Amino acid sequence: MDLLNMIKNAGVIGAGGAGFPTHAKLTSKAEYILLNGAECEPLLRVDQQLMAMFADEIIKGLEAAGRYIEAGKAIMGIKGKHKEVIAHMRERISALGLADFMEVKELRDMYPAGDEQVLVHELTQRIVPEASIPLKVGCVVINAETALNIFNAMAGKPVTETYITVAGDIPRRMTLKVPVGVPIRDVIKQSGVENLDDYAVIDGGPMMGPLKTGVDGHVTKKSKGYVVLKKDHFLIRKKSVNLNQARVINRTACEQCRMCTDLCPRYLLGHSIQPHKMMRALSYNIQDIHELQIAQLCCECNACELFSCPANLHPKSANIYFKKKLDEQGIRYQPAQKEYQTRSAREYRLIPSKRLIARIGLSSFDQPAPMTQVEFRPETIEISLRQHIGAPAIPVVNVGEHVQKEQLIGKIPENSLGAAVHASLAGTVAEIKENSIVIRVGSYV
Structure with missing residues (x-):
């Protein structure tokens, strides 16, 4: 069996991102394969x-993927502040005889270093x-956990677990290996918070992660973190504003300082995205939807909304508002440029x-x-059939x-386009829902 089918059969998807099936990403040839080790959230x-723990496995997974797409070079992007990890990876690359094919490049400690378009520019x-x-520019990007899962797939091991950081205003901050399908509430309880009545939970990183409406969901393959904060925290209040509320606030308060645009990571790469123009369009009720297509270039990194705006307004929400309008009319942005250069002020x-963390009120956390060893013993697990981009998986059990x-x-x-789904724990199928499978496990069977 070739590597692509091993990865496909193992259900490997982008870990911690949108969940794009990895086998589909590796169907084209490229000059570079890049490892996203920035973890910029x-x-x-x-x-x-x-x-640090699985250096050889990650290196071998990255190498296998790189050789398969016939890349001439594999580059790992790791923030320079992680000096021990960088030294360890370089030592293992050399020890495995891969120094001619693979290297580690140090990234600056800035946000969003892990945005794949920012990463591509920083590394190439x-x-x-x-x-x-x-x-489009000869690069394929995967992250560290995905490379580890590729290595495991080569040994016939499917993706049934994910690694999750539980952080925030909690007694114990930790990173855990969690079986897919475990209740989120069980994961958060490991941090020492038993009663969540006064807390809210962000699903993922504090910048891009959405605010969960409850904690009754279940872990998926792409779960990467849960940030637990008191309900009155700035970040929770900010993320609690819905799209319609944001639109009204934006229309009444924007002073057109254009800081949202001047600090936008994609704008600084030379793209046409300009959030301040979307804010202006809200204020003046501009109807020519074709003039608003640049909203579709927003990667929703939230830099404008949570860092740049001096008035704490919602520029990202303005982009999302017009994205929805454009989608409703079936309009897609058509680039006019063929050559791109970074803005002269980018550096x-x-x-x-650190400034970002202080700005969003997380310095003390x-x-x-x-990494903490925990054995989860849930009564049931619920495994989603659509924890990836593409069509939901079709149940093959009863x-x-x-x-x-x-x-x-x-x-x-x-x-x-899709990804295979596997049982993360042994048990009996209790229910097959429209988009998930419930399994009664362990001594509860």
């Missing part, structure tokens, strides 16, 4: 620890065109991570979250059927 501590000096993907407008750990329970629909 504040408080999250997964990738740096995985690289190339600029991904507007509304395009890294492959002076990068957002330092910016502490280690060490209610009442006993399944083993790592057994295939959901397959990719014929001729569709």
Whole structure:
């Protein structure tokens, strides 16, 4: 079996991102394969620890993917502040005889260093065109946990676990290996918070992660972190503002200072995105929707909304508002440029991570979250059939059927983009819902 089918059968997807199926990403040839080890979201501590613990496995997974797409070079991007991890990875690359093919490059400690278009430029000096993907400039990007999962797939092990940092205003900050499908509430309880009535939970990093409406969900393959904060924290109040509220606030208060644009990471790469113009369009009720297509270039990194705006307004929400309007009319942005250059002021407008963390009120919580061994014993697990980009998986098990750990329970629909789904714990299928499979596990069977 070739590597692509191993990855496909193992259900490997982008870990911690949008969940794009990895086998689909590796179908094209590229000059570079890049490892995203930036982990630029504040408080999250997964990738740096995985690289320290599983250096050889990650290196071999990255190498295998790079050789498969016939890349001439593999580059790992790791923030320079992680000196021990960088030294360890370089030593292991050399020891494995891969120094001619693979190298580590140090990234600056800025946000969003992990945005794949920013990463591509920082590591190769190339600029991904507007509304395009890294492959357009000869690059394929995967993150550290995805490389580890590729290595495991080569040994026939499917993706049934993920690594999650639990951080924020909690007694114990930690990083855990969690079976897919475990209740989120069980994960958060490990941090020492039993009663969540006074808390709110951000699903993912504090910048891009959405505010959860409740904690009754379940862990997926792409779960990367949970940030737990008191409900009156600035970040929670900010993320609680809905799109309509944001639109009204923006219309009444924007002073057109254009800081949202001047510090926008994609604008600084030479793209046409200009959030201040979207704010202006709200104020003047501009109807020519074609003039607003640049909103579709927003990567929703939230730098404008949580860092740049001096009045604490919602420029990202303005972009999202017009994105929705454009989608409703079936309008897609068509780039006019063919050549791109970074803005001349880019080097002076990068957002330092420490300043960002202070700006969003997380400095006191910016502490280690060490890898902690925990054995989860849930009564049931609920495994989503659509924890990836593409079509949901199709169940291949029946209610009442006993399944083993790592057994295939959901397959990719014929001729569709998708990812296979496997049981993370042994048990009995209790229910098959429209988009998930519930398994009763352990002594509860």
